[in-house]
Structures are given as C-alpha cells and as structure tokens.
Amino acid sequence: MDIENHKAIADLTAIETKADALESSFDLAARQEAHDAALSLLRGEVEEVKSRLERVYRTGARPALAGGDVASASRNFIDGYIRTGRDTELKSISGTNPADGGYAVPRQIDEMIASRLVKISPVRSVSSIVQTSTSGFRRLISTGGTTSGWVSETASRPETATPKLAEIAPPMGELYANPSATQAMLDDSAFDVESWLAGEIAGEFARAEGAAFINGTGTSQPKGFLQTGSSTANDATRTYGTLQHLVSGNATGFDTSPDSKLIDMVFSLRAGLRQGAVWMMNSTTLAAVRKFKATDGSFLWQPGMVDGQPNRLLGYPVIEAEDMPDIGAGAFPIAFGNFQAGYLIAERSATRILRDPYSNKPYVQFYATRRIGGQVLDSDAIKLLKIST
Numbered sequence: 001m002d003i004e005n006h007k008a009i010a011d012l013t014a015i016e017t018k019a020d021a022l023e024s025s026f027d028l029a030a031r032q033e034a035h036d037a038a039l040s041l042l043r044g045e046v047e048e049v050k051s052r053l054e055r056v057y058r059t060g061a062r063p064a065l066a067g068g069d070v071a072s073a074s075r076n077f078i079d080g081y082i083r084t085g086r087d088t089e090l091k092s093i094s095g096t097n098p099a100d101g102g103y104a105v106p107r108q109i110d111e112m113i114a115s116r117l118v119k120i121s122p123v124r125s126v127s128s129i130v131q132t133s134t135s136g137f138r139r140l141i142s143t144g145g146t147t148s149g150w151v152s153e154t155a156s157r158p159e160t161a162t163p164k165l166a167e168i169a170p171p172m173g174e175l176y177a178n179p180s181a182t183q184a185m186l187d188d189s190a191f192d193v194e195s196w197l198a199g200e201i202a203g204e205f206a207r208a209e210g211a212a213f214i215n216g217t218g219t220s221q222p223k224g225f226l227q228t229g230s231s232t233a234n235d236a237t238r239t240y241g242t243l244q245h246l247v248s249g250n251a252t253g254f255d256t257s258p259d260s261k262l263i264d265m266v267f268s269l270r271a272g273l274r275q276g277a278v279w280m281m282n283s284t285t286l287a288a289v290r291k292f293k294a295t296d297g298s299f300l301w302q303p304g305m306v307d308g309q310p311n312r313l314l315g316y317p318v319i320e321a322e323d324m325p326d327i328g329a330g331a332f333p334i335a336f337g338n339f340q341a342g343y344l345i346a347e348r349s350a351t352r353i354l355r356d357p358y359s360n361k362p363y364v365q366f367y368a369t370r371r372i373g374g375q376v377l378d379s380d381a382i383k384l385l386k387i388s389t
Contacts, residue, residue: 077109078193082366083186085355109198110351116202122321123213124206126278126339128377130346137346137373139168166240170346172373173212173221177204180363201351201368211323213343213374222374225343225382226325226332235270235380243376244268245332245384252329253387258292259300265336265383266314273338273381278317280335282324289313289334327387334385342381346373 118125130137142165151157179200185191209222216224230245231238238244246264249255269277281289290301302312310317316336325331348371356365376382 081355082193082197082353085357085364109194112194112198113202113205113351116198117206117209120202120206121210121213122280122319123210123339123343123374124345126319127213127343127345127374128340130344132346132348137170137172139344139377140165141168141377142166168344168375168377170344170373170375171216171218171221171223172346172371173219174369175205175208175372176367176369177201177208178365178367179204180360180365182362183357183364186364197353197366201366204368205370205372209372209374210321212372213345214321214323216374218375222345222372223376224374225335225376226384228376228379230332230384230386234268238379241376241379243379243382243384245386247386247388249389250387251389253327254288254292258289259294261385262289262292262300262314262334262336265334265385266316268383269337270380273341274316275338276340277336277338278319279313280319280321280324280339281333282322282326283320284326285324285333286318286320288327329387331387332384333387335382336385337382339382341378342376344375344377347371 148160149158177200179197181193181196186193212222212224214224215226216222217227225243228241228243230243232245232247233239233242234244246261246268248258248261254261266274266277290299292300294300300313302315310319312318324335325333327333351368351370354367356367359365
C-alpha cells in the first residue's frame, strides 16, 4: 500500500512539474508577444519621428519653437508676444536676457517678409541670394587662368596654368525697421497682426536695401553695384571687380542715335550671360527711353503682350528701380546685365523683433532687425551706360 501511495505521489508530482513547465512556457510566449508589441510600437514612433524630420529638412522649415507645428508656433508668437508682450516659449536671440536681442520671428512670418521683399525690392528680385548663419560670409570664385587643350589617347598631359581666384566677402550691416501700433489695435481680434507686421517690416526693409544694393557705400551696409567703379575697357583687359561702361555720346544726355548705344550695351555682354539679362533704370529715364525709335521708325520699347508679362526693351525685360540716377552729366542712369550672376546678396536667415511699449506711449513699437550684405559677384555680368562724350 505504501508503495502504491508513493507511486501515486510521484506521478502527481510529475504531472504538477509538467504543468508548471507548460505554464512557464505560456508565460514566456506571452512575454515574447508583449516584447514584440512594444518593439513594434517603438519602431513605429521612430519612423514617425524620422518622417517628420525629413519633412522639416526637405521643406527648409525649422522645428516649431513651442513643441507643436509651425502654425501653432506662429500663433503662439503673435497672440502671446506681439499682442500682449507675454514671454512665452520663444526662441531668444540673446542668451542672457530675451529683451537684449529680441525674439526670432517664426519661419511662417519670416517667409511672408521674404516673399514681400522679393516683390518690392527690384534688385533683390533678380539677384543671387544666399542664406548664412554668420556675418563673415565669404566665397572664392575663379577669375580665369586655367588652360585646357586637346591630346591623343596615349599622349602626355602638359601641366595647366594655376587658376586665379578672388575672394568675395559682401559688406554687411544691420537693417532695421520700427513699425508702431496702438494696444487697442493689437487687442482687436479682427486685426490681422501677422499680415500687418510682415507688410510693415518688408516695406521698410525693401526701401532701405533697394537704395543700398545700388548706391551703398559698403560701410555698415551692402556695397552697391554703382559704387564698384567702372571703365571703358572690355572684359579681356579690364581689372576684375570693375564694371564696364559705355558712353552716351552726349555730355548731358543721349546723342542722335540712342538706339545704337543700347544695342552696343546688349552685345557687350557675353552670349552666355545674356540669357536672363534685364535692363534697370528709374521711371524718369524709362519715360525718355520709351520714346526712342529705331531707324525704321519703330519704337524700341515693347509692352508686355500678356498680363503679368514684363515690358521689354530690345527683347529684354525692364526693371524699374527708383534709386537709379536720373539722366545727367556723368551719371549712370541705365544698367544692363545678368544680375543673378552679377550681384550677390548675403543675409542672416532670421528676422528678430523686440517689442517696445514704453518709448512712445500710447504706441507699441516693434523694433525689427536683420543683417544683410551685398556686393558685385561677377563684374563681367553687369554693364552701365554713362552720360558722357
């Protein structure tokens, strides 16, 4: 009987042991399933973050400052800081005190300012623009000197000449605007603060930079292309960095064949640069040029045939820039060239704003600043007409 009891107990123990092992296997399978589910969830979150980062860098937009999307960051900036002056979660330019340098404008508003600048500023609309994170931007360009030649498959390759390089470092300055609004305007929910602010800043910036890109001295501001210096020498013999000018043939205006002078300007520009070339002059000069006729009596001026298409002179678009000089002795009233290749604008990527409700009560002033520089990039790409004999 004892033997049978011991055998029954042993069988029961074996069954319990197998049951424990089977239960443990179920626990292991459950844990494995839970681990796989957690890993899958983590991978999904990682892929979502990667996808969002790819969209951010593909579009050139910076991540939202307040942890949400770009639109919410812009709304936080407008409703929090611009309307009420509340120090919300914004990106400060100054590392010690936000009031020292103001706040970086969210990308959405900065893009509105940039798009309006292009529409208003004549030189900017046709020039080459680079975004930089430092005021010490420099670019090396080749001014020629590298030779080439033809050889057979097995012939030796003679050493070529060393290329000549020039360094371009556009002079930069801080451009500022100071639009004002009353607090009552800012408190009005129907008042579109975003568009008003972008329009005011862009308008002030455009007027100031438009003058600097043409006549700027290069001291704490861009250097205008009319301040670069010019000579009558052609591209092959002229010193790099000096523009070529042609003369009008009259000391105070144009001679009896102004059309020939304009044609000479066009063909003084190399064929490759003429693709994309434009005329630039102010409205007073344009009024005189529109009256010029060819020898057959036809007007040189060709109005745009389609709405939105630019007017043309000798087949090339005309840009009105009021900062170009009037026709007069020794002046340079007309420029012709490929400004995309000929003039470089360098700017810091972010506009910054400081809200000031104290200096001019009851108005709230918005002190907006941006660092902008400019300089002639390729002196062969811009030609000038000088009023001279």
